[in-house]
Amino acid sequence: MKDVNNTRNARETFEYARKLGMKSRPGEVYCLNGDLGVGKTVFAQGFADGVGVTDTVNSPTFTIVQVYDDGRIPLYHFDVYRIGDPEEMYEIGYDEYVSGDGVCLIEWADIIKDILPPAYISVLIEKDDPNDPDHRKISVESIGDSE
Ligand code: ADP
Numbered sequence: 672m673k674d675v676n677n678t679r680n681a682r683e684t685f686e687y688a689r690k691l692g693m694k695s696r697p698g699e700v701y702c703l704n705g706d707l708g709v710g711k712t713v714f715a716q717g718f719a720d721g722v723g724v725t726d727t728v729n730s731p732t733f734t735i736v737q738v739y740d741d742g743r744i745p746l747y748h749f750d751v752y753r754i755g756d757p758e759e760m761y762e763i764g765y766d767e768y769v770s771g772d773g774v775c776l777i778e779w780a781d782i783i784k785d786i787l788p789p790a791y792i793s794v795l796i797e798k799d800d801p802n803d804p805d806h807r808k809i810s811v812e813s814i815g816d817s818e
């Protein structure tokens with residue numbers, strides 16, 4: 672599966688992610704990549720809303736992972752920007768999260784690409800219109816899966 676979506680503002684990115692969050696299932700791992708300030712956290716906020724999370728979602732920069740338990744299924748929101756060594760992920764319980772009963776969403780997932788599960792959903796957010804600073808291209812693709 673590959674889906675490319677263009678958004679013109681943060682609200683549209685939120686809405687697009689919200690629809691994916693509504694469809695998300697336990698065990699899925701969403702890997703978010705894209706430059707600083709491109710909209711990964713906006714995507715995470717929309718996704719969380721779709722999962723049914725009502726708590727405020729921000730980048731869990733200092734904790735690496737933030738757990739949201741008040742939605743339809745648990746949401747494990749990672750921001751691995753400050754990870755020095757992928758090994759640190761195991762120390763915070765990464766294995767339990769990816770094989771757990773919730774859905775994982777990992778900002779800056781490329782940093783830990785060596786330890787991603789065999790199947791995951793890649794989300795790449797890019798600014799690709801030099802004339803419109805609010806334009807984003809969002810490419811969503813299932814990796815390692817025949818679906
Ligand atoms: P990241 O987590 O990737 O570093 P953030 O989600 O924190 O980025 O910030 C994205 C910023 O870009 C926000 O200030 C948001 O309002 C703005 N923005 C402008 N246009 C868009 C868009 N189309 N999609 C997402 N965010 C956008």
Ligand code: MG
Nearest residue numbers: 711712730778
């Ligand atoms: Mg962020």
